[in-house]
Structures are given as C-alpha cells and as structure tokens.
Amino acid sequence: MDKFSGFVTRVIDWFYIKPIAGIMPRQTFRYGVAGALNVVLGLVLIYLSNRFVIRGRFVDLGLTVLAPQTATLCTVIPFTFALGFYLNRNVAFTRSPLRTHTQLMRYLLSWAGSVAINYVLLKLFVEVCHFWITPSQMLATIIILVYSYLMQKYFAFRGCEE
Numbered sequence: 001m002d003k004f005s006g007f008v009t010r011v012i013d014w015f016y017i018k019p020i021a022g023i024m025p026r027q028t029f030r031y032g033v034a035g036a037l038n039v040v041l042g043l044v045l046i047y048l049s050n051r052f053v054i055r056g057r058f059v060d061l062g063l064t065v066l067a068p069q070t071a072t073l074c075t076v077i078p079f080t081f082a083l084g085f086y087l088n089r090n091v092a093f094t095r096s097p098l099r100t101h102t103q104l105m106r107y108l109l110s111w112a113g114s115v116a117i118n119y120v121l122l123k124l125f126v127e128v129c130h131f132w133i134t135p136s137q138m139l140a141t142i143i144i145l146v147y148s149y150l151m152q153k154y155f156a157f158r159g160c161e162e
Contacts, residue, residue, distance in 0.1 A: 005090035013026070016030075031088070031093070031149060034091045034092050035087075035092075035149075038087060039141055039145075041080065042076055042079075042141075045080070046076055046133065050072040053072075054068050058071075067127070068133070069126050069133045073118065088107065089103055089157070092152070092157075093152065096159055096160035098157065107152070110148065113147065117144055121139070122140060
C-alpha cells in the first residue's frame with residue numbers, strides 16, 4: 001500500500017464507527033466512500049466539461065457527431081476510470097489474490113458495462129425524458145452503483161474477503 005492509499009484508507013476508517021460498523025462490513029464501507037469520492041469527482045468533471053469544454057454543443061469528429069452529453073462523458077471517462085481502479089484496488093479490495101493485470105482487465109470489463117449502462121441511461125434521460133445532463137448523470141449513477149459493486153466484489157476483485 002502506497003502512502004496516498006494508506007492515508008485515504010485511514011481517513012475512511014476514521015469514519016467507520018457505530019452504528020455503521022454494526023450494520024456494514026468495513027470493505028463495503030470503504031468501497032462506498034471510495035466510490036463516492038470517484039462519483040463526486042465525476043459529477044464535478046461532467047459539469048465543468050459540459051460547461052467549459054463542450055459548452056453544450058454537438059461535437060463533429062468527421063466520421064460521426066457526438067451529442068453534448070456523449071462528448072462530455074468521453075472527456076470524463078479517463079479520469080474516473082483511473083481513479084476508480086486505483087481506489088478499488090488499493091483501498092476497498094486490498095486482499096484480492098488476483099494479479100494486478102487480471103484485476104485491471106476484469107475491472108475494464110465491468111467498467112465497460114457501467115459505461116454502456118451510463119450511455120443508455122443518459123440517452124434515455126436527456127433525449128427522451130428531456131432532463132438536464134447533470135441530474136441525469138446523478139440518477140444514472142445511483143442505478144450503476146448497485147451493478148458496479150456486485151461486479152467489483154464478485155468479479156474484478158474476486159476472492160477479497162475481509
């Protein structure tokens with residue numbers, strides 16, 4: 001464990017007190033807090049990217065044109081992927097017996113599922129329901145959280161028991 005992940009883990013564990021400790025395993029709590037950090041970063045980046053980079057415009061890539069919400073999502077993905085893997089591997093699921101590259105490939109597969117679900121939900125919420133992009137992303141995030149936790153615990157970082 002490096003210094004940064006050790007620091008993050010100690011800070012998260014500081015909040016692992018009763019009544020939370022009585023109803024939730026430490027690993028699940030760490031996953032939730034680490035995931036919340038990544039979600040908050042993602043939402044901030046979604047807002048900033050849509051507001052200042054994409055500016056709510058369609059993006060013409062030559063071969064295809066991306067809707068503003070799709071272009072915004074594409075600018076945020078690299079940051080949330082990297083931070084999400086790092087936090088899952090080094091804070092939430094530290095005892096997984098799988099090798100790093102196996103964890104990374106499995107994380108990539110589960111993450112791709114999350115991205116696909118996110119894409120479909122954003123299309124639905126923004127283009128069909130006509131919601132704004134930031135609340136749409138918040139709603140999609142809630143749905144994806146359940147999927148993501150199950151995939152991380154039982155697939156990407158399998159065998160990581162407390």
